[in-house]
Amino acid sequence: MSSSPSPTPNGHAVTVIGLGPMGRALAAAFLTAGVRTTVWNRTPGRDGELVARGAVPAASAEEAVAASPLTVVCLVNYDATDSVLRTEAVTRALKGRTVVNLSADTAERARDTERWAGEHGIGYLDGAIMTPTPSIGTPSAVFLHSGPEPLHREHRPVLDALGGTHTHLGEEIGRAAAYDIALLDIFWTSMAGYVHALALAQAEGVSPTELAPFAQGIGAILPPLFQEWAEDVESGGFSGEGNPLTSAVSTMTHVVHAAEGHGIDASVMRAAEALARRTVDLGHGAEGFTRVTEVLGRR
Structure with a gap:
């Protein structure tokens, strides 16, 4: 096992597990902010650039989590997270420390992980990254967190090194994942609509770059509709003034x-x-x- 690195001037230390593109961006942001950063990845060979910048490579996941009071995990899903964290050696090394899990998965998986962490004396915060890799370490990054507020407050100085905004959504551990899933729903159904529109436009002799400025115009009208429709659903009004469902069906049929x-x-x-x-x-x-929102929820 390698020796622990000397403390940074600010006294902060973090371990990053998972060195895909997002994990490497997280580790790089910590290093830029002067946070002592230990790194580990299931597949060796992804830490070279980070080590050159001052990151400390760990020989094992157990060594990695033992190096810092805070471990930030960014893996593909919670199956991957469980395969790393729920081994006997790593679980034992994590006792008395905190995990911030920025891997994507469902709210129920977050709740299951919280139960496991509680049973083993591990502090646990769930989280979600809502912006792409290049945003990490910049003011445009957006992070969502849920879990015990005192734990979030304790580790916020280190998390702030990642840049952007960090919103604590509440103590119920599944809230960050719930937001993440709902927002991913918006993104991917929107992107599915857009690539379909590009295919349809091309079939009619309209190039993608010709369509794009007008597509951006459609995008610009959505933010006020998001707010208006959210209020409509919450109030149960389901107003059809100006565009009843019968009219909407007609335009969908044309497409x-x-x-x-x-x-x-x-x-x-x-x-x-x-x-x-x-x-x-x-x-x-x-x-x-x-009104479709209400119909979707009917059994």
């Missing part, structure tokens, strides 16, 4: 017919159209698209 006329798979829009038609068939045709 389906145009796409399939060019031999383009329209399954994404067909799914949206089917939800809208189902809601209309339930007697909500005069209401707005927000």
Whole structure:
């Protein structure tokens, strides 16, 4: 086992487990901020640049977590996290220390990990990174956290080295993952719609770069709609004023017919159209698209 590195001037130390692109960005941000940083990855050979900058390579996950009071984990999912943390040696080394898990998975997996951590005397915070790798260490980074507020407050000085904003969403450990899943839902369904639109435009002789400025215009009208629709769903108003569901279904049908006329798979829009038609068939045709939220939750 390697010896522990000498303390940095600010006295802070962190271990980063997981050195994919995001994990390397996290470790680099800690190093830039002068935080003593120990690194470990399941696949060797990804720490070279970080070590050259002053990171301390650990020979094992056990050695890595023992090197710092705080371990930040960034792996592909909680199966990967469990395979590293829930070994006897690592679990024993983590006792009395804190894990901040920035790996993506479901809220239930976060709750299960919290139970495991509590049983073994390990402090646990769950988290989510809501911005891409280049944002890490800059003011544009966005991090969400959930778990015990005193624990978050204790480690906030180190987490702040990652830049951007750090929002503590509450003590219920699953809240960060719940936000993450919902926001990923927005992102990927939006991206699915956009690549489908590019394919449809190209089939009609419109190049992607010609369409892009107008696509950005569509994007610009969404933020106020997000707020308006959230309030509508929360109040149960489901207002169809200006754009009832019957009208929405008609425009969706146009997209389906145009796409399939060019031999383009329209399954994404067909799914949206089917939800809208189902809601209309339930007697909500005069209401707005927000009524679909309530219908989706029906058993």
